[in-house]
Amino acid sequence: MRAEGVQEKGRKGVFQVKRWLESTTHMEFPFDAYGFTATCTPALLNGEHKTYDLFGSHLTRRVPLYVEVKDYASASGLSDEYWEFLANSYSVSANINVQGLGPANHEFIWVTTHPFDQTNWTKLTSRERLYAAVSSKHPEVLGTHGIDESLVTNVAQRIWLLVVNSRQAELTLSAEELAKVHGVLGRKAD
């Protein structure tokens, strides 16, 4: 599987998503694919690697987060790429387990500027959809391994599907406002 190319195209879209998610005060993304490629590139079960656009964590639940951003003007190709995203989410988690790299509690966030596959919208993050992604659409992510049914259930609960509009930026707190509140909120307090 080809790792996502670190292209200048789309960089702005990725950073807009980073600012939006961080402005919620619930998440932080210290690493982006453009400046910290290695940290954003976990291994898959089949030995290949996948570069996500962002890597960070949920501040209160303290779980790692990978983000894939699709700054698209149409739905063209998004459905296929989403299948791949689902399969990779499972494969990354399974590889963490197989390699003993710590708890496979990573969450995977798909952020798109354009909706897709709307007839199946409510099922896009379901266990069935994830299972289909791994078993039928992209079985190559398994390498020589079989499917871990309980892991499929766990990973499905850790898939996020978000749609963002560029005007969302107008609804977020400014840097000045966030500077005032973040200390009060104490998201990182022990």
Add this chain to the structure above:
Amino acid sequence: MDSSIDVRASVAAALSAARPEDVIAGVKTAVADELGRLDPAVKIKFTDYFNHSFIPDMLIEWSDLGRRRERRVYLRSSIGATVANEDVESLAPLDPVMVGLTVGDQPDYLETARSQVQQAPQSLLTDVTAVAGIARQVQDDGAGNRAPLLELVRSSLLKGGRGLLTSVEAERLSTGNSEETPTATSLDAFDETADALFSGETATRLHRAADLLRGGFDQPPAATDEDGEEASTRVTGVLSDVELRVLLPYLLSRHDVTHDRAYWSAWGDLVSLDRLEASWDVLEGLDLSPLIKANAERWLAARSQTVLNSSVIDDDSAQPDTRWVMRGKVIGAEVGAWRILLASDARKLRGRDGGSPGRWDELEPHLRRFALTGVQLSGLSRSVHVHAERASDVFNDVRSIRANIQDDFHVPSATVRRLIDDSDDVAVEVDFMAMTASGRNATIASLVTAAGLLGYRQPISVDAVQELLS
């Protein structure tokens, strides 16, 4: 080693760490090392965040004129990343320093960054290589002879720098300001740098610093600055800690700097004795005489103490060092067998323990030079405290008492004022037990002159005291 290679290697090593937390710790440490090298006067505090869109990675803190100041530092993978993340616009209200970790951005990104920072006049956008370039340039000068303009840039950049500073600008800054003795040309160029690279308050201070250097080398002041302000009006206000700590040691250590009294008197409006004391670490051992002498009649001090100068007493051939010199946080000068110390705060000179009082009969000829406004006389049979309620001088009263009471009067303390000081407010209490002279509104000249009384047993001549003060 080339400084840019050095710092790039440190950052690259940090970025290649396997664990994300090690990447963060390594990068922050490498950057903080460079920032600290650039400006050792700032304290650097890490936050719990890294490369966050809004929350800084570090805070730099410093104190200026006793006030705590801070500035936010945001780390980004590169200057180009700040463009992509729209950092310059979104962070502008926070007056940030944004530091790129790597170089090699596309030229068009740098051009975009350059135009963006023009809209954010209090923001500084730079990268670690540029920071290292200036920091190491200063360090490499060696021999303690630092170029003052580069020192001013170095010590002001994090606190008040603005605009885009890449390695190209850093190189230009370093080479353009590296002269040990600034010329008229380099000072004019420095004025331009101040406007281009520093925000309002800092730029104003740097213009003033340039004018002080011009004056120090007897160069004519700049005609006007870019706002049309007369240069002569720029040498006013209160000197920042940066200016004081860079300029004063530099000027005082140079033998070719003017001794013009008017020049050093102008310095007296910009700094004070207590600020010299607070900067003792950079003034230690330097000859402060031009500054002290020019302001001896203007600067207030709280206490002067007279102590025996053992180096002169132990060695007949030794000559007293009559320069005003900072030693061990205290300013002092030697005269005759004595060393006279000065302090802006009486608590800094606690005086001698277990001393003995003076004797009136021995003190009398010396006290004639002063208006005596109070004195304590302790005799074997009588003790008398003579104090002037309104009259300015009780000297003749005491003489009369002395003539009528046969006793050997000792004088634990006396209150005096110089004959040229016409207000009782400037009276100085001379404590012969503690060997101190203290006053609430006394000038350095008043205190030192009164402190001269303390050495009456090995008298200090009037001329010698005067020599210390003019």
